[in-house]
Amino acid sequence: MLSKDAIKLYVLGLSLLGLTAWVFFRENRMDWTDYQAEFKEFVTEKFGAERAAQVPTGIQQIWVKDLDRVDRCITCHQAVEWKGLETAPEPYRTHPKEILEKHPLTAYGCTSCHGGQGFSTILPDAHGNVEHWEEPVLGAEVSEAYLIKNSKALMEMNCNSCHRYDRETKGMDYINTAKKLVEQKDCRACHTINGRGGIIGPDLTFEGEKPTEQFDYGRLTGRHSVFAWQVAHFQNPKMVSPDSVMPNFGFSSQDAQALALLVMSWRKEPIPANYISGVQLRDVPTQEEIEKEKRMLEGEGAFFVQNKCFICHSVTSLGVDSAAKIGPDLSDAVTDVQSRFGRTLDDFLMEPTGTMSVVLATQIPLTTEQRQQAIALLKVAYQRKLEQQIKNASPSPMPTGK
Amino acid sequence: MATELISETKTRSTLLVMLRDKLRLKPAWEKLTWTWRPETKREAGDAIVRNFVLHWFPAKVSLESLSWGYSFWLGTISAVLFLILTITGGVLMFLYVPSVERAYLSVKDLEFSTSYGWFLRGLHRIGAHLMVAVVFLHMVRVFLTGAFKNGRKAVGQNRPLNWIIGVALLLITLLLSFTGYLLPWDQLAYWAITVGTNIASSAPVFGEPTRFILLGGTTIEQATLIRFYVLHCFVLPLATLWLVSYHMWRVRKDGGLACVEKRYEEAKKEERPAIASKTYSLLGITGGTAVDVRNVMVDDEKDKVPSSPYLTVRLAVVTLATLVASIVLTLIVKAPLEEAANPAVTPNPAKAPWYFLWLQELVTITTFTIGGFTINGALIGGIILPGVLVLAAVLWPYFDKSPVSSIGRWFPKERKWQNRIFLLIIVAILILTFIGTFMRGPFWEIYMPWQEWEQTPRKF
Numbered sequence: 001m002l003s004k005d006a007i008k009l010y011v012l013g014l015s016l017l018g019l020t021a022w023v024f025f026r027e028n029r030m031d032w033t034d035y036q037a038e039f040k041e042f043v044t045e046k047f048g049a050e051r052a053a054q055v056p057t058g059i060q061q062i063w064v065k066d067l068d069r070v071d072r073c074i075t076c077h078q079a080v081e082w083k084g085l086e087t088a089p090e091p092y093r094t095h096p097k098e099i100l101e102k103h104p105l106t107a108y109g110c111t112s113c114h115g116g117q118g119f120s121t122i123l124p125d126a127h128g129n130v131e132h133w134e135e136p137v138l139g140a141e142v143s144e145a146y147l148i149k150n151s152k153a154l155m156e157m158n159c160n161s162c163h164r165y166d167r168e169t170k171g172m173d174y175i176n177t178a179k180k181l182v183e184q185k186d187c188r189a190c191h192t193i194n195g196r197g198g199i200i201g202p203d204l205t206f207e208g209e210k211p212t213e214q215f216d217y218g219r220l221t222g223r224h225s226v227f228a229w230q231v232a233h234f235q236n237p238k239m240v241s242p243d244s245v246m247p248n249f250g251f252s253s254q255d256a257q258a259l260a261l262l263v264m265s266w267r268k269e270p271i272p273a274n275y276i277s278g279v280q281l282r283d284v285p286t287q288e289e290i291e292k293e294k295r296m297l298e299g300e301g302a303f304f305v306q307n308k309c310f311i312c313h314s315v316t317s318l319g320v321d322s323a324a325k326i327g328p329d330l331s332d333a334v335t336d337v338q339s340r341f342g343r344t345l346d347d348f349l350m351e352p353t354g355t356m357s358v359v360l361a362t363q364i365p366l367t368t369e370q371r372q373q374a375i376a377l378l379k380v381a382y383q384r385k386l387e388q389q390i391k392n393a394s395p396s397p398m399p400t401g402k
Numbered sequence: 403m404a405t406e407l408i409s410e411t412k413t414r415s416t417l418l419v420m421l422r423d424k425l426r427l428k429p430a431w432e433k434l435t436w437t438w439r440p441e442t443k444r445e446a447g448d449a450i451v452r453n454f455v456l457h458w459f460p461a462k463v464s465l466e467s468l469s470w471g472y473s474f475w476l477g478t479i480s481a482v483l484f485l486i487l488t489i490t491g492g493v494l495m496f497l498y499v500p501s502v503e504r505a506y507l508s509v510k511d512l513e514f515s516t517s518y519g520w521f522l523r524g525l526h527r528i529g530a531h532l533m534v535a536v537v538f539l540h541m542v543r544v545f546l547t548g549a550f551k552n553g554r555k556a557v558g559q560n561r562p563l564n565w566i567i568g569v570a571l572l573l574i575t576l577l578l579s580f581t582g583y584l585l586p587w588d589q590l591a592y593w594a595i596t597v598g599t600n601i602a603s604s605a606p607v608f609g610e611p612t613r614f615i616l617l618g619g620t621t622i623e624q625a626t627l628i629r630f631y632v633l634h635c636f637v638l639p640l641a642t643l644w645l646v647s648y649h650m651w652r653v654r655k656d657g658g659l660a661c662v663e664k665r666y667e668e669a670k671k672e673e674r675p676a677i678a679s680k681t682y683s684l685l686g687i688t689g690g691t692a693v694d695v696r697n698v699m700v701d702d703e704k705d706k707v708p709s710s711p712y713l714t715v716r717l718a719v720v721t722l723a724t725l726v727a728s729i730v731l732t733l734i735v736k737a738p739l740e741e742a743a744n745p746a747v748t749p750n751p752a753k754a755p756w757y758f759l760w761l762q763e764l765v766t767i768t769t770f771t772i773g774g775f776t777i778n779g780a781l782i783g784g785i786i787l788p789g790v791l792v793l794a795a796v797l798w799p800y801f802d803k804s805p806v807s808s809i810g811r812w813f814p815k816e817r818k819w820q821n822r823i824f825l826l827i828i829v830a831i832l833i834l835t836f837i838g839t840f841m842r843g844p845f846w847e848i849y850m851p852w853q854e855w856e857q858t859p860r861k862f
Contacts, residue, residue, distance in 0.1 A: 005715045012722035019729045023521055026733075059515050070507070072515065119510040132589075132740040134861040142862050154862075211747040212859040224859040264861075
C-alpha cells in the first residue's frame with residue numbers, strides 16, 4: 001500500500017511541477033511579448049540597434065484619470081508616437097499626427113475615440129469583438145460588416161461624446177451630415193433633444209444609453225444589434241416598429257447610418273466639462289457690462305477703454321467709468337499729478353514713477369505717440385471738467401411755485 | 403572524558419537555571435515568543451492533551467479508514483480546497499478593491515495586467531465551485547453510509563452533533579461562495595445576488611429585515627459590497643476555520659470514521675472476554691456511575707497501521723491530487739467576467755449562482771395562477787421547502803433507528819428506504835439544478851440543450 005501511494009505521490013508531484021511550468025510559460029508568453037519582440041526586430045532593421053534598444057518592454061499603459069480609462073493598447077501598438085513609421089503595417093504604424101496634436105494621448109488615451117477594451121492585453125479581448133464587451137474597436141472590421149464605405153466613420157460616434165454640442169466639427173462628416181438632417185427635417189417637432197423639442201416621440205437626449213435588450217429585433221433580418229436596428233428604423237420606421245407614427249423620410253443608407261451614429265452618440269457617460277467642446281468654463285461678462293463697455297468705446301474716452309486704463313481709473317468728464325476705481329479719477333490729472341508728484345503731466349507720463357512705472361512697463365506698454373495722445377486727451381478731459389463745473393455752478397432756472 | 407564533559411555542562415546549565423529561577427529572569431526571546439509556561443506537570447500534561455494540532459491524527463489508524471472507496475476522502479478534499487482558497491484569497495485581498503467604482507476595474511486588472519492575476523483568480527474561483535460540490539458530496543457520502551450514527555456505547559461519542567456541524571458547514575460554504583459571487587461587480591454578480599436576496603426576502607416577518615441587513619439598504623450598492631466583502635474575507639472564513647477544527651476534533655472524539663464500528667461488532671461476535679477492570683469513572687475521566695467499564699478491545703497490532711507514514715502519505719496524495727485537479731481546471735475553464743454591474747439592465751435570463759438554481763427552479767414551479775389568484779413561489783419554493791430540507795437533515799439522525807450493524811457501510815439493507823428517500827431528494831435537486839443551469843433561456847423558457855437560444859443582441 002505504501003509503495004503504491006508513493007508512486008501516486010511521485011506522479012502527482014511531477015504533474016504539479018509540469019503544471020507550474022505551464023503556468024509560468026503562459027504568464028510569460030502572452031500575445032504582446034511576441035509583438036514587442038517583432039517590433040524590436042522591425043526597428044533594428046529600419047533604424048538600427050541603438051534605436052531598438054530604446055523600445056520599452058513589458059505592459060505599457062496610458063492612464064487617463066479624468067476619463068477613468070486605462071488603455072494598454074500601446075503595449076502592442078508601440079509606434080503610435082514614433083516618427084517615420086507612417087506607412088508601416090499595423091500594429092507598428094505611427095498615428096496620424098494632426099489629430100494627436102489636439103487630442104494628446106495622455107489626456108484622451110486610445111479607447112475614448114477608437115473604442116475597444118483598454119484593460120486587455122490579449123488581442124481579441126482588446127479589440128473588443130468578444131462576449132460581454134459592447135465597445136469594439138470601431139474600425140475596418142465593424143465597418144465591413146455594415147458595408148460602411150468610410151472605415152473611420154463609425155469612430156465619429158465616440159468623437160461626438162465631447163463634440164456633442166458643436167454645430168459642425170472638422171473631420172466628422174457623417175455626424176455633421178446627421179446634425180444638419182436633424183435641423184432640416186426638424187426632428188425636434190416631435191422629439192426632445194437636449195431639453196428642447198416636442199413630446200410626440202420619445203426624448204432622444206440619452207438615446208445612446210438605451211440598453212441593447214430594450215430594442216425589439218423581431219422584424220429585423222440579419223445581425224441583431226442596436227446599430228442595425230437604428231439604421232433600419234431610420235430607413236423605414238414602420239417596418240421595424242409597426243405602431244410607430246414616425247414618417248418615412250426616405251433617407252439614403254448613408255444618411256441613415258449617419259443618423260444612427262448620431263443618436264447612439266447621445267450617451268450619459270460622465271465626461272469632465274473641460275473635455276466637452278463648446279462649453280465655456282470662464283467668467284463671462286453680463287450683458288449690462290458688455291453694453292456699458294461698448295458705450296464707452298464710442299465716446300470721447302475710447303482711448304482709455306481700449307488701452308485698459310479704465311480698469312483702475314475713471315475719466316468721468318469723458319464718460320469713462322471704472323468698475324474698480326483703484327486709481328484716482330483722471331479728469332483732473334493735469335492738476336492732480338502736479339500736486340501729487342510735483343511734476344507736470346507730460347513729464348510724468350513720459351517717465352512715470354511708482355505704480356504707474358510698473359503698469360506701463362509690464363501690462364500696458366504704450367508707445368511714445370500713444371503717451372502723447374494720452375497727454376493730449378487728459379488735457380481735453382480737464383477742459384471738459386472745468387466746463388462741466390461752470391455749467392453746474394450757473395444758477396438753474398427757478399422752479400415754478402405751485 | 404566525554405561523560406565528564408557532559409556532566410560539567412550539565413552542572414553549569416543547572417546552575418544557570420537555578421540562578422535564573424532565583425532571579426525570576428527569563429531570556430528575552432522566551433518572553434517574546436512564549437507567553438505561557440505551565441506551572442505544574444499536570445498543567446503541562448493537560449496542555450498536550452488539549453492541543454488540537456497534536457491530536458489531529460491518532461497514533462494508529464485502521465486500514466478501512468484509509469481506504470479510497472469508503473470515504474473518497476471528500477472531507478479532506480474540502481479542507482484542502484479551503485486551504486487553497488485561503489491562500490489565493492489572502493493574495494487577492496492585496497489586489498482587489500471593494501469599492502463600487504474600482505471593484506470591476508481591479509478584477510479586469512487581475513485578468514489582464516497583474517502578474518499571475520488570471521491564475522490566482524481562476525484558481526480561487528474553481529476552488530470555490532469545487533468546494534461547494536465536494537462539501538455537498540461529502541454530506542451525501544456520510545448520509546448514505548449512515549456515518550452520523552453512534553455505534554458502540556463509547557465515551558463521549560456524539561456523531562449526530564458532528565452531522566449537524568457538517569450541515570452548518572455546508573450552509574457556511576454556500577454563504578462563502580455566495581458572498582464571493584458579488585465581489586467582481588459585473589452583471590453576473592449583481593443579478594445573481596439580486597435573485598438570491600430576493601428569494602431570501604420572501605420569508606415571512608424576517609425576510610425583508612434580513613435582506614435589508616444583508617444589503618445594508620434596499621438596493622445592492624456600496625454598503626452591500628463592503629458587507630459581503632467583510633463577510634467573505636473575515637467573518638465566514640473564521641467561522642469555517644473554527645467549525646472545521648471542531649468537526650475534525652469530533653471525528654476523533656467519536657472514535658474515528660464510522661467504518662471502524664463494524665470491527666467492534668465483529669470483535670463482539672468473537673466473544674473475547676471483555677476486560678472489565680478499568681475504573682475511569684472513579685478517576686473522574688468519564689461520566690456515569692458504573693465503576694466497571696466494559697470495553698471490547700480490538701487488537702491494535704492486527705487491524706491498525708501507524709498513522710505516519712500510512713495516513714500522512716495518503717494525505718499528501720489527496721492534497722496534491724486536489725491541487726493538481728484544481729490547477730488543471732483553472733487552465734481549462736475560462737473565468738467569466740461580464741459587463742460592469744448595471745442596475746438598469748437586467749440580463750435575460752437572470753440567474754442565481756448554480757448551486758441555488760434548484761431553488762430558483764422550485765420558485766418557478768411553485769409559482770402558479772389559479773383563476774385570478776397568483777401564488778408566489780418564493781415563499782414555498784424559496785423558503786419553506788429548503789427550510790424543511792435543512793430541518794429534516796438536522797433531525798434525521800435522531801429518527802434513524804436502524805441497527806448498529808448498518809453503520810459505516812455503503813447501501814446497507816437495513817437503511818434501504820432511508821437511502822432511497824434521501825437519494826430521491828438529491829437526484830431531484832440535481833435535476834432541478836441541471837434544468838436551471840443548462841435549460842433555462844431567455845424569459846426563463848425551457849430550451850433543450852440542442853436548441854439554440856435567441857441571438858444575444860449587441861451594440862454593433
